[in-house]
Amino acid sequence: MAQNILITGGAGFIGSKLSLRLLAKGHHVRVLDTLSAQIHGADAETSALFRSIQGKVEFFRGSVTNREDLMKVLPGVDTVVHLAAETGTGQSMYAIRHYSDVNIGGTALLLDVIANEPVPVRKIVVASSRAVYGEGKYECVEHGYVFPLSRSARDMARGDFDVHCPVCGVPARMVCTDEESPVRPASVYGITKLTQEQLVLTVGKALGVSAIAFRYQNVYGPGQSLSNPYTGILSVFSTRIRNGGNINIFEDGKESRDFVFIDDVVSATVQGIEHEAPVVDAFNVGSGKATDVGTMAQMLQHNLGKTVPVAVSGQFRIGDIRHNVADLRKVRAAFGFEPVVSIEAGLRLFTEWVGSERVQEDRYEESLRELGAKGLLK
Ligand SMILES: NC(=O)c1ccc[n+]([C@@H]2O[C@H](COP(=O)([O-])OP(=O)(O)OC[C@H]3O[C@@H](n4cnc5c(N)ncnc54)[C@H](O)[C@@H]3O)[C@@H](O)[C@H]2O)c1
Numbered sequence: 001m002a003q004n005i006l007i008t009g010g011a012g013f014i015g016s017k018l019s020l021r022l023l024a025k026g027h028h029v030r031v032l033d034t035l036s037a038q039i040h041g042a043d044a045e046t047s048a049l050f051r052s053i054q055g056k057v058e059f060f061r062g063s064v065t066n067r068e069d070l071m072k073v074l075p076g077v078d079t080v081v082h083l084a085a086e087t088g089t090g091q092s093m094y095a096i097r098h099y100s101d102v103n104i105g106g107t108a109l110l111l112d113v114i115a116n117e118p119v120p121v122r123k124i125v126v127a128s129s130r131a132v133y134g135e136g137k138y139e140c141v142e143h144g145y146v147f148p149l150s151r152s153a154r155d156m157a158r159g160d161f162d163v164h165c166p167v168c169g170v171p172a173r174m175v176c177t178d179e180e181s182p183v184r185p186a187s188v189y190g191i192t193k194l195t196q197e198q199l200v201l202t203v204g205k206a207l208g209v210s211a212i213a214f215r216y217q218n219v220y221g222p223g224q225s226l227s228n229p230y231t232g233i234l235s236v237f238s239t240r241i242r243n244g245g246n247i248n249i250f251e252d253g254k255e256s257r258d259f260v261f262i263d264d265v266v267s268a269t270v271q272g273i274e275h276e277a278p279v280v281d282a283f284n285v286g287s288g289k290a291t292d293v294g295t296m297a298q299m300l301q302h303n304l305g306k307t308v309p310v311a312v313s314g315q316f317r318i319g320d321i322r323h324n325v326a327d328l329r330k331v332r333a334a335f336g337f338e339p340v341v342s343i344e345a346g347l348r349l350f351t352e353w354v355g356s357e358r359v360q361e362d363r364y365e366e367s368l369r370e371l372g373a374k375g376l377l378k
C-alpha cells in the first residue's frame with residue numbers, strides 16, 4: 001500500500017537513494033533537510049545529492065531542531081524515516097554540544113511533536129549505527145564470548161592495537177556482533193545514536209507506533225560525500241589517491257569494518273518501512289563480512305588505476321574501534337533482508353562513480369590537524 005513518507009535528512013547520501021527507491025515503488029515522499037554545508041557544499045543549489053531528488057520529492061528546507069519546521073512537514077505523514085544527523089565520529093569528540101543538540105535534541109523534538117500534535121504517524125524508522133556497540137563482540141579461547149571496553153591509549157601508544165579479553169587480558173578474536181550484545185558506545189556520536197534509538201523505541205512503544213532502529217554498518221557507494229573529511233575512509237582514501245597524495249593508514253592497517261553497499265542499505269530500510277505487522281525493535285544492517293583497511297586501500301588504488309605511497313603510521317584516533325562485523329540473523333528473520341552486493345562489485349560501482357566526479361579539494365590533513373590539536377589523534 002502506498003504510504004506518505006517523511007524522510008528527515010532525505011537529501012543526504014542514504015536519504016536521497018532511499019527517496020528515489022520509495023518513489024519508484026509508488027510511495028509519496030516528503031523531505032526535510034537543512035542542506036548542511038559540510039555535506040552539500042556552500043552552495044546547496046549545486047549539490048548533486050540534492051539535485052538527484054529535486055522536483056521529485058516534496059522538499060522542505062529546514063531543521064529537525066526547529067518545532068515550526070516539523071509542524072510544517074508532519075501533517076498527513078504515515079511513516080517517518082529519521083536520518084537527519086551529524087555523522088562524524090572524530091568530530092563528535094569535540095563538537096559535543098552540537099552533536100547532542102542535533103542528534104539527540106532533534107530526535108526528542110520530533111517525538112515530542114508526534115506525541116503532542118494531531119499527526120497520523122504510524123511508524124518511525126530511525127538510522128542508528130553499529131557505533132552503539134563500541135568494540136562489540138569478541139571471543140576468548142579461555143572465556144568464550146566477551147564484550148571488551150574500548151582500547152586504552154596506553155596500549156595503542158605501545159603499538160598494541162588488539163582487543164583484549166577483559167577477564168584474562170589475552171588478545172581476543174572478533175566475531176559477528178548480534179543485537180543482544182551490550183551497548184557501549186565509545187564516541188559521542190555513538191552515544192547520540194544510542195540515545196536516538198532508545199528515544200524512538202521507548203516513545204514508539206508507549207504511543208503504540210511501530211518503531212524500528214536500523215544499526216547501519218559502514219555504508220558506501222556512489223553519491224557518498226567526497227568532500228566531508230570527517231567521515232568515510234573510502235571517500236578520504238579515494239580523494240587522496242586521485243590527488244596523488246599519500247595514504248596514511250592508522251594503527252597497523254589490520255583494523256576492519258563491515259562495508260555495506262548503499263543499495264543493500266536502502267533495501268533493508270524499504271523492507272522495514274513496508275513491513276505490515278507492528279514492531280518495536282533494533283536490527284543490524286550490514287554485509288556480514290569484514291574487510292581490513294589495508295586491503296581496502298589496495299583495492300581502491302587498483303580500481304582507480306593509480307598507485308600512491310601508503311604509510312601504516314601506527315597513529316590512532318581516540319574513540320575508534322578495532323574491528324566490526326554485523327550478525328544479520330535477526331534482520332534476516334524479521335524482514336527477509338539479504339545483502340546482495342559483494343565488496344568487489346560494490347567497490348567497482350563506487351570507484352567508477354568516483355572517477356566521473358570532479359576531484360575534490362583535499363581537506364583531510366586539516367581535519368587531522370584539528371583532531372591533533374584537541375589531543376584526539378595520537
Ligand atoms: N553512512 C553511513 O555509513 C552510516 C552508518 C551508520 C549510520 N548512519 C546514519 O544514517 C543517517 C544518514 O546518513 P548519511 O550517510 O546519509 O549522512 P549524510 O550526512 O549524507 O545525510 C544527512 C543529511 O541530514 C541533513 N541534516 C543535517 N542536520 C540536519 C538537521 N538539523 N535537520 C535536517 N536535516 C539535517 C544533511 O544536510 C544531510 O543531507 C544518519 O543518521 C547517520 O548517522 C550512516
Ligand SMILES: [Zn+2]
Binds near residue numbers: 143165
Ligand atoms: Zn579470557
